[in-house]
Amino acid sequence: MGLILSLGVGWFVFPQVLYSEKQQPFNFSHPAHVENAGMSCEDCHFFRDDGSYAGYPTLEKCAECHAAPQTDNPDEAKFVAEYVEKGKEVPWLTYQYQPDNVFFSHIAHNAFDCTDCHPDVAKMDKTPTYYQNRLSGYSKQTMKMWQCERCHAENGVSNACFVCHK
Amino acid sequence: MEFKEFTIKWGMVVDLDKCTGCGACMVACQAENNIAPISKYENFDASNKLRTLTWLLVYKMENGKPFPEHEVAYLPRPCMQCEHPACVPVCPVVATDKNEEGGIVSQIYPRCIGCRYCMAACPYHSRYFNWWDPQFPEGMDKTLTPFTSARPRGVVEKCTFCHHRWNAAKERARKEGVDPMNLPQDWYQPACVSACPAGAITFGDFNNAEHTVGELSKSQYSRRLLAKLHLNPQVYYMSKRPWVLAMLDNYRAGDAHGAEGGQHG
Numbered sequence: 424m425g426l427i428l429s430l431g432v433g434w435f436v437f438p439q440v441l442y443s444e445k446q447q448p449f450n451f452s453h454p455a456h457v458e459n460a461g462m463s464c465e466d467c468h469f470f471r472d473d474g475s476y477a478g479y480p481t482l483e484k485c486a487e488c489h490a491a492p493q494t495d496n497p498d499e500a501k502f503v504a505e506y507v508e509k510g511k512e513v514p515w516l517t518y519q520y521q522p523d524n525v526f527f528s529h530i531a532h533n534a535f536d537c538t539d540c541h542p543d544v545a546k547m548d549k550t551p552t553y554y555q556n557r558l559s560g561y562s563k564q565t566m567k568m569w570q571c572e573r574c575h576a577e578n579g580v581s582n583a584c585f586v587c588h589k
Numbered sequence: 590m591e592f593k594e595f596t597i598k599w600g601m602v603v604d605l606d607k608c609t610g611c612g613a614c615m616v617a618c619q620a621e622n623n624i625a626p627i628s629k630y631e632n633f634d635a636s637n638k639l640r641t642l643t644w645l646l647v648y649k650m651e652n653g654k655p656f657p658e659h660e661v662a663y664l665p666r667p668c669m670q671c672e673h674p675a676c677v678p679v680c681p682v683v684a685t686d687k688n689e690e691g692g693i694v695s696q697i698y699p700r701c702i703g704c705r706y707c708m709a710a711c712p713y714h715s716r717y718f719n720w721w722d723p724q725f726p727e728g729m730d731k732t733l734t735p736f737t738s739a740r741p742r743g744v745v746e747k748c749t750f751c752h753h754r755w756n757a758a759k760e761r762a763r764k765e766g767v768d769p770m771n772l773p774q775d776w777y778q779p780a781c782v783s784a785c786p787a788g789a790i791t792f793g794d795f796n797n798a799e800h801t802v803g804e805l806s807k808s809q810y811s812r813r814l815l816a817k818l819h820l821n822p823q824v825y826y827m828s829k830r831p832w833v834l835a836m837l838d839n840y841r842a843g844d845a846h847g848a849e850g851g852q853h854g
Contacts, residue, residue, distance in 0.1 A: 470764055472764070473757070473760065473764065474759075474760030474762070474764030474765070475760055522699075522738075523739060524697075524698060524699055524738035526753070528756065528760055530760050530763045530764060531760070533763075581689060583686070583688040583690070583695065584686055584689070584695045584697045585695035585697075585749075585752055586689060588695070588697050588738075589736065589737055589738055589752065589753055589756075
């Protein structure tokens with residue numbers, strides 16, 4: 424009985440205690456933009472001329488279409504009222520967040536699919552819950568060092584420490 | 590001890606006859622690498638040099654003669670990124686290594702346990718220990734960059750030849766379809782090199798025939814610091830003044846190995 428209890432704590436309770444749940448500032452639907460509004464991934468996620476990754480689109484980009492609400496969608500209303508009108512950039516949460524001391528280069532991984540490393544948000548109408556590890560502050564989806572290293576080893580890419588650390 | 594050979598070998602050649610000792614390189618380095626000036630626990634008193642962090646430090650050298658023969662020279666000292674580093678084999682946790690292409694000695698802060706063996710081993714005093722968590726005076730925190738990570742209290746840090754600038758240059762190369770292993774010389778230059786108003790520091794790949802450092806390092810006026818230790822720094826110093834060159838391999842008169850000092854391939 425005690426064993427079952429402790430297994431229960433170990434399998435179900437502890438993992439839930441370990442992670443705190445967070446939501447994106449408001450729901451953002453990729454299909455609404457890619458399929459309905461006809462945008463391409465590169466409209467929002469692109470490389471700058473110097474090869475660095477722009478990451479998320481700026482508020483300016485969103486405001487091209489959302490200067491005022493287009494629909495009666497409550498998330499859009501929230502977005503326009505709290506960010507567009509106040510001129511405030513959206514503090515997106517990155518599921519594939521990496522700590523400060525890790526260097527990652529998107530352009531070096533251009534040959535891979537986004538979903539090799541990221542959750543498939545492009546197909547999700549609801550932005551998934553973000554699980555933050557209470558101890559490390561990392562995201563649950565943060566790719567672990569051994570995962571990066573395994574793919575590098577398989578592809579004959581260097582695993583010297585300074586390739587990924589800064 | 591075996592040492593790896595690399596296709597790319599980054600390094601610098603510093604012309605000590607051009608260096609005016611202005612210190613612009615030091616300032617550029619501190620700003621580029623998020624180096625905190627000094628902790629409040631030191632009462633913000635940066636005159637305690639046992640506590641300051643100076644990845645690049647300019648030393649003053651004098652020829653010891655009275656006026657009018659008196660002469661000074663200044664020597665900027667980054668990490669030498671030695672071909673045979675003394676710091677790497679002594680690290681008990683492999684927090685520092687020389688295993689990446691380019692030959693820059695890496696320092697991985699989250700792995701470092703702060704034992705400071707590497708500091709004792711380095712004859713160039715290029716390594717620094719964080720006695721405190723970094724603190725930045727108000728306003729200065731706004732100048733911090735994401736390019737070098739924060740170092741907490743208890744770890745050792747050192748110059749990395751602004752390694753992040755190399756990463757950035759490789760990203761640019763991938764974007765422009767240039768081979769990241771064969772970068773034009775001016776694409777990757779550490780902050781100190783860009784900042785030097787006298788153009789005293791040349792930086793590039795010793796193994797790349799299109800870069801100028803290889804040729805400069807072979808000049809009869811080029812030396813490496815404490816060459817007789819055979820650590821083979823990837824930093825060379827040039828001067829046409831014999832007393833300056835003599836000081837670079839500083840040893841006590843009558844030292845057993847004194848006579849054979851000088852350069853090794």
